Amino acid sequence: MSIPRFRTSINDYLEGLPEPVLIRLYYSPATCLAIFRLLPAMAQLFIMTMLFNDKPLEATDLNGWVQDGSTPKQYEALEKLRGMHLIKESQGTISLQKTFRAGLRNALTGGDHNNSFGIPCNTEDKHKVDIKFLDEHANNQWELILHFMVGTDTGKVPNNGVLSLLRHSGLMEGSAPSNMLITNAGFQFLLQDVNAQIWTLLLQYLNMSEDLQMDAVEVLHFLFMLGSLELGQDYSLVALSPTQKIMLDDLRDYGIVYQRKSSSRRFYPTRLATTLTSDTGALLTASASMDSAISQKERETGFVILETNFKVYAYTDSPLQIAVLNLFVHLKSRFVNMVAGQISRESVRKALSNGITADQIITYLTVHAHPQMRKSIPLLPPTVVDQIRLWQLEMERMKIVEGYLYSDFSSKNEYDVIAGYAHDLGVMAWEKPNKRMFFVTKEGNQQIVDFVRRKVHGGA
């Protein structure tokens, strides 16, 4: 049984787009800036060296920026830039894609006339809302979706847009709201942090919007614009295209933006929106700040007691929490205000094979520990924590790499040259020089094959 992997990374999505679409994207300075923020550090460095340089660079010039031994990273960065068509290469020179260069320059120097960063409202909002309200609103909307996924009876059902998105993304199955059930992928989704969850849904939204004849470029422009907005500021709808106004309705359902009424002429981005394109560090602090906003409540509601004999007592009647516990605890009895169960090899293995990691389990238990548990140091019984980690190791008895085994080299020299190239590419998985054999990953094989052909061709 294979678990569908989430394409949580917007980068993967962008790399899959054809060049003309990407170039249309780069017409928006806000998008250029957002894409720049999503790139790895080395790629950012390369872009910065070329940004204000109108002449193309010699490709070899870039080597000067890279430390010896970081060549694999350089290949990776260039590969990424090529994949997103951010650079143009010809006869050993490199230059930035023109539209992207103009867009990013505009974003940095503030010469943007397209209003791609959103227009703040210039009139006072009579029903002004503060950041605390926005956080709460975002949280409520988001939790409504999560609660619906695990089947909590809150009396409220998310809008049809949300339902079809959940169905479309394979997180839930079923045709009517009353018989929709969560899938394995859905459980895995529940344990991700909020930011990853949002991107998972938004990427599905992108896929779906293509089916609905919505323009992917406009959808992306809007998402990247949201990432650059300021929390607590209200923005005007004037600059939005019709497609983007439709999107606004959907995003309101996810809690990513707030509008008082659907006819309102202004909208507020919530914290879910403004952290969309932040890098990982900021992402963690952002989700942490989201957590700290509700931490007061959280600390009081720590409810799980874990004993050294692997028994778990959870003082909760929330179906959401029970459903999450059920992912990795063998639950045995349920009472009015608590459930009891046991962590066993089987229950943890079930969770692991659903793609949940040992660390996620341990973090969950730590975060939700009952106040009574907080008296003991360390918080969780070490025997249990170690055992959960051991169970995970047991699942990973074999480390598997798909690829190609190279052998039968005619000379030591030939071996050294080709093996050296494989090292530079960072695709070497195993090697044994004295047997003249090595193993390269599937991704790198084509480059090795080309290299060998060139060598043989050049030598002959």
Next chain:
Amino acid sequence: MPRAVKGVLVECDPSIKALIINLDSKNHNVVLADLDDEHLVIEERMVEHVKRELDSQLAENTFKPAELDDIQRK
């Protein structure tokens, strides 16, 4: 001119490797190359089969306290 063979590189303990070799000994359709103590290359389409077999063999050697608990109560 070197030769390239498509396959899956497996890195594991010598004990696990012994089990895989043992699996192969029946039909010789699993292992493509035995590299060293902790590495071998196996047939791509046999990976799931090998994982299943390993799981079932290792599960036989495991003590299950949860089941014991249930039995006692009965």
